[in-house]
Amino acid sequence: MIRASVVGATGYAGAELVRILSGHPEVRLSMLTSHQYAGQLFSDVFPAFFQRVALPLEEFDTRKLAECSDVVFMALPHSMPMTMVPELLQGGCRVVDLSADFRFSDPFAYEVAYEPHRAPELCRHAVYGLSEIFREKITGASLVGNPGCYPTCILLPLLPLATPGWLDLSRVICDAKSGVSGAGRGVSLATHFCEIAQAFKAYKVGEHRHRPEIVNVLEMVTGEKSRLTFVPHLVPAIRGMLATTYVSLREEKSEAELRERLRDAYRGNDFIRILPENSFPDLSHVRGTNCCDIGLRVDRESGMLILISAIDNLVKGAAGQAVQNMNIMWRLEETMGLGALPPVV
Known part of the structure; x- marks a missing residue:
């Protein structure tokens, strides 16, 4: 089983990640973080998950995340992941970042659109996670910059x-x-x-x-x-x-x-x-x-x-593509955990 954690689990993309990962046959949710709701159960914040996801929400802790996770999904605003991802990679985790921090291989291009990059050496190491286009590169990646919607x-x-x-x-x-x-x-x-x-x-x-x-x-x-x-x-x-x-x-x-x-x-x-x-x-x-x-x-x-x-x-534009990228990284069927059809009405 892949041990997966979500950082920023109470934003819309983070909660969607929890929804998808909780039904993934090859995933065990390990840790969910939220600064705002730390100490509460995830299902207290999102009652739809009552008796389905009973994990507590915790403060971000690099050491604990590295110990309990094979993959960490970063569902935080830009500028935050770049300060956290280097230590997670050093701890042996693979990372899928849903922010913009690792979408540009050239840190200067990121800085023109956003702000100075605090981990520029990782930009060229990251793989842009447009799943159907960069599948081969994603397979061997330890850091994926999930595309914008x-x-x-x-x-x-x-x-x-x-x-x-x-x-x-x-x-x-x-x-x-x-x-x-x-x-x-x-x-x-x-x-x-x-x-x-x-x-x-x-x-x-x-x-x-x-x-x-x-x-x-x-x-x-x-x-x-x-x-x-x-x-x-x-x-x-x-x-x-x-x-x-x-x-x-x-x-x-x-x-x-x-x-x-x-x-x-x-x-x-x-x-x-x-x-x-x-x-x-x-x-x-x-x-x-x-x-x-x-x-x-x-x-x-x-x-x-x-x-x-x-x-x-929120799915193909964020959490779903992030899980698809995880499936590619672990050489699983890309559709695993992602087979939902839309409601009829």
């Missing part, structure tokens, strides 16, 4: 079409929408029920920190300079993410050719679903799952390819 949703449809040079990456436009859980569990006016229940708004227009992450991966995989206009929106839903990406084709391709290229690229990948002609993603079809649904349309008038993709931001 927007990058996951946007990169999965783009990369297989960009690598053969079919797309003009000098001008990519992405309009994306996310449910409110993407903002985290902390209380703020912007995510207050009265502020979002009947609202729909753009935020961080042209300056969202996921934009450099997306561009970095596009350029790393294709070797081409990429320019991305990225506008995220907040929709009055709890969870789910839908991205509509517009990009020019370098040469004329039919929708059937593009769809077949995506199917070939993801053949055998159970979580990527390439939808048939005239079918497009719906948030309700991926809710609670680790799936990414992808649809497309070619606008013949403008010559633009329109890619539409949807994920659950």
Whole structure:
């Protein structure tokens, strides 16, 4: 059995990790940490786990985590994991970090988007955890930087079409929408029920920190300079993410050719679903799952390819992909513990 611990277990991503890992046939939950709720049972904070997860919530303790864990999931805001991960690795743990701290191999790129990095030597050691794209590197990794939710949703449809040079990456436009859980569990006016229940708004227009992450991966995989206009929106839903990406084709391709290229690229990948002609993603079809649904349309008038993709931001966009990466690291079936289908209503 894999001994797994979750640091930051009472945030939305952390609690989702606990939910998924508690049903994983090859995992035993060892330790859950929470500074705010230390001393309480996890099921006291989340009563839905009553008689299912009775572990206490503890303060972060590197030594104890290293002794009781084979893998540690870091579900903390950026800037915190970079101070904790070095000692966990030295203690023999493998780490999957859900923050942005180890998503950039170049620490300078991280610093431009975030702040000075306090463990820059580990950035080149970390593997970017976009599971279906970097599977081979993830297998041997001791440190995985789990991708952001927007990058996951946007990169999965783009990369297989960009690598053969079919797309003009000098001008990519992405309009994306996310449910409110993407903002985290902390209380703020912007995510207050009265502020979002009947609202729909753009935020961080042209300056969202996921934009450099997306561009970095596009350029790393294709070797081409990429320019991305990225506008995220907040929709009055709890969870789910839908991205509509517009990009020019370098040469004329039919929708059937593009769809077949995506199917070939993801053949055998159970979580990527390439939808048939005239079918497009719906948030309700991926809710609670680790799936990414992808649809497309070619606008013949403008010559633009329109890619539409949807994920659950807390599962494929965070905790689910983190568990998928753990499965890859231990050479388990990638679907293990992740087979949930969405509720019908």
